Amino acid sequence: MVARMTDAMATSVSALEPTAPTAQTALAIETRSLDAYFGSTHAVRDVSLTFPQNEVTAIIGPSGCGKSTLLRCLNRMHETVPLARVEGTVLFHGRNIYGAGVDPIALRRHVGMVFQRPTPFPTMSIRDNVAAGLRVQLGERLDRRQVDEIVERALRQAALWEEVKDRLKSSATGISGGQQQRLCIARALATAPHVLLLDEPTASLDPLSTQKVEELVYELRSSMTVIIVTHNMQQAARVSDRTVFMLSGEMIETAPTRALFTTPSDARTEAYVTGRFG
Amino acid sequence: MTAVGMRQTAPARARARGLARRRGTSVVMIALTCVAAALAIVPLIAILAYLLKQGAGALSLDFFRNMPKPVGEPGGGMANAIVGTLMLIGIASSVGLPIGIGAGLYLAERGGTKLADLVRFLADVLNGLPSIVMGIFAWEFLVRLVGHFSALAGGAAIGATMIPLVTRTTEEMVRTVPQSLREAALALGYPRWRTSLQIVLRTALGGIVTGVLVAVARVAGETAPLLFTAFGNQFWSTNVSQPIAALPLQVFVYAISPYDEWHAQAWAGALVLIGLVLVISVLARFAVRSRHGRAND
Numbered sequence: 001m002v003a004r005m006t007d008a009m010a011t012s013v014s015a016l017e018p019t020a021p022t023a024q025t026a027l028a029i030e031t032r033s034l035d036a037y038f039g040s041t042h043a044v045r046d047v048s049l050t051f052p053q054n055e056v057t058a059i060i061g062p063s064g065c066g067k068s069t070l071l072r073c074l075n076r077m078h079e080t081v082p083l084a085r086v087e088g089t090v091l092f093h094g095r096n097i098y099g100a101g102v103d104p105i106a107l108r109r110h111v112g113m114v115f116q117r118p119t120p121f122p123t124m125s126i127r128d129n130v131a132a133g134l135r136v137q138l139g140e141r142l143d144r145r146q147v148d149e150i151v152e153r154a155l156r157q158a159a160l161w162e163e164v165k166d167r168l169k170s171s172a173t174g175i176s177g178g179q180q181q182r183l184c185i186a187r188a189l190a191t192a193p194h195v196l197l198l199d200e201p202t203a204s205l206d207p208l209s210t211q212k213v214e215e216l217v218y219e220l221r222s223s224m225t226v227i228i229v230t231h232n233m234q235q236a237a238r239v240s241d242r243t244v245f246m247l248s249g250e251m252i253e254t255a256p257t258r259a260l261f262t263t264p265s266d267a268r269t270e271a272y273v274t275g276r277f278g
Numbered sequence: 279m280t281a282v283g284m285r286q287t288a289p290a291r292a293r294a295r296g297l298a299r300r301r302g303t304s305v306v307m308i309a310l311t312c313v314a315a316a317l318a319i320v321p322l323i324a325i326l327a328y329l330l331k332q333g334a335g336a337l338s339l340d341f342f343r344n345m346p347k348p349v350g351e352p353g354g355g356m357a358n359a360i361v362g363t364l365m366l367i368g369i370a371s372s373v374g375l376p377i378g379i380g381a382g383l384y385l386a387e388r389g390g391t392k393l394a395d396l397v398r399f400l401a402d403v404l405n406g407l408p409s410i411v412m413g414i415f416a417w418e419f420l421v422r423l424v425g426h427f428s429a430l431a432g433g434a435a436i437g438a439t440m441i442p443l444v445t446r447t448t449e450e451m452v453r454t455v456p457q458s459l460r461e462a463a464l465a466l467g468y469p470r471w472r473t474s475l476q477i478v479l480r481t482a483l484g485g486i487v488t489g490v491l492v493a494v495a496r497v498a499g500e501t502a503p504l505l506f507t508a509f510g511n512q513f514w515s516t517n518v519s520q521p522i523a524a525l526p527l528q529v530f531v532y533a534i535s536p537y538d539e540w541h542a543q544a545w546a547g548a549l550v551l552i553g554l555v556l557v558i559s560v561l562a563r564f565a566v567r568s569r570h571g572r573a574n575d
Binding site: 123 | 459462463477
C-alpha cells in the first residue's frame with residue numbers, strides 16, 4: 001500500500017528529476033548568481049551556493065542579512081509576496097526552478113518548509129494537519145489506513161507521536177507551542193520531501209522543545225537534505241554539516257561547519273562568530 | 279512607607295497623589311462604560327419584554343398551525359406567513375450568500391486592485407441604499423417583466439440587500455486570518471484557490487457565520503421590498519413563482535387594521551419573527567461549532 005503511494009509520488013516527482021545522473025546528483029540545490037528584491041530593496045545579492053544532498057546546511061548572519069529571503073527563493077515562496085522578484089538560477093536536482101514550464105506548486109511539494117512561528121491549521125485536528133499535504137498532493141488516491149500509517153510515521157519522525165497519539169482527533173491548537181512546531185515539521189515530512197527548509201524553527205520555542213527539534217534535524221540528514229536558517233550560532237554548530245555566513249544580502253563565506261567556526265577565512269565571518277557584532 | 283514610620287520625600291508624595299488620581303480616573307471611566315453598556319441593551323430588553331407582554335396572549339399552537347381567519351372567527355394563525363418567511367429567507371440566502379461570500383473573499387485575498395476598490399465602494403453604497411428602493415428596482419425588473427408578483431422576486435430583492443452586508447463581513451473576517459497560515463498552505467503545495475477555500479475561508483468561518491446571521495436577521499424583518507415583490511398571500515402557497523405570505527407583511531396588514539383581535543395577532547406575529555431569527559442563529563452557531571470540534575476527513 002505504501003509502495004503504491006511511493007509510486008504515485010515518484011511519477012509526480014519525475015518531472016523535476018534530472019534526466020541523466022551526473023556529478024550534479026550529489027547536489028540537492030545549487031544557486032547561481034541569485035538576486036532577490038522587495039520592490040527596490042536588494043535583499044539577496046549575487047549569491048552562488050551549493051547545498052549537497054543529505055547534508056544539513058545552516059545559514060547564519062545578523063538580522064536583515066537576507067538569509068530568510070534566500071531560503072524562500074529555494075521553494076519559490078519569495079515571489080508570493082507583493083513586489084518581490086527573483087533573478088538568477090536555482091537548480092533543484094540540476095533543473096532550474098525559475099525556468100519556463102516549472103510549476104511552483106509542484107516544486108513546493110518536493111521542497112518542504114517550516115516557519116519561525118508554528119502554523120498549524122486551526123480548523124483541523126492533529127491528524128488532519130499532518131495529512132493536509134498528503135491530501136492536497138495525492139487527492140483521494142490514499143485510503144484511510146494508508147493515511148493513518150503515514151501520519152504515524154511522520155509524527156514518530158518528528159518525535160511527537162508519544163505525546164499526541166491519544167488525541168489525534170483533537171484540535172491542533174490545543175497543544176503547546178513546541179508541540180505545534182513539531183506538528184508542523186511532521187506535516188512537512190508526511191509528504192516525504194527531498195529538501196526541508198527550516199526558517200528559524202526554534203525562535204519561538206523553549207529550550208527543551210528546541211533541543212527536540214535540533215535532535216530531529218540532526219537525524220533527518222539520513223533521509224533528506226536540510227537547510228536551516230538560524231540566529232543562534234551554537235545551534236548552527238550543533239546541527240549542521242556546512243555553514244553559510246551572510247551579511248547585507250551577500251554570501252560572505254561557506255565552509256564545513258567546524259572550519260567556519262574555528263578557522264574562518266574572512267575577517268567579517270570571524271568578527272561575527274566570535275560575537276563582535278550582530 | 280509611612281507604615282514603617284519613614285518620612286515621605288516630596289517626589290514620593292507627588293507619586294502617591296498621581297497614583298490616586300489615576301485610580302480615580304480609572305474608576306470613573308469603568309463606571310461610564312458600564313452605564314453605556316447598560317443603556318445599549320435597554321432598548322432590546324424593553325422591546326422583548328413589551329412583545330412578550332402583548333403577543334404571548336395570542337400565541338397558541340393554532341397560531342402556528344392555522345391559516346388567517348376572518349375577524350370574529352377564533353383560532354386564526356399565520357402558518358402560511360411563517361412558512362413564507364422561511365422560504366423567502368432560503369431564497370434570499372441562496373442568492374446573497376454565495377455572491378456575498380465570494381465577493382468578500384475576493385476583496386480580502388486580492389484587495390489591492392482598482393476593481394477591488396471599486397467593488398468595496400459600491401458595496402458600501404449598496405449597504406446604505408434604502409430597502410424600499412431595492413423593492414422598487416426588483417418590481418421594475420423582476421415583477422413587471424414576468425407579469426406577476428412572486429416569492430422568487432421577493433427573495434431576490436432581500437437577497438440583494440444581504441450581498442453588501444455579507445461581502446463586508448466576509449472581507450473583515452478573512453483579513454483576520456494570519457498571513458503565516460496562507461504561507462504554510464502554499465509551502466505545502468496548496469494552489470492559491472485551495473488555500474483560499476480550504477484554509478483561509480474555513481479558518482474565518484466562525485466570524486463569517488456571525489456576519490451572515492446578522493444579515494439574515496436583518497432581511498427576515500424587511501417589509502418594504504416585499505410589498506412590491508412577494509406581495510403577501512391570504513392563502514396557503516409554497517409556489518415560488520406565485521405571491522407568498524410573509525410574517526412582516528402579515529404583521530403590517532394586521533397592525534393597520536381596526537380590529538383588536540388582529541392587533542393581538544400582529545404582536546404575536548412579531549414575536550414569532552424574532553423567535554425565528556433567534557432559532558436560526560442558534561442552529562447555525564451550533565452547526566459551525568460541531569463542525570469545528572469534529573475531526574472530519
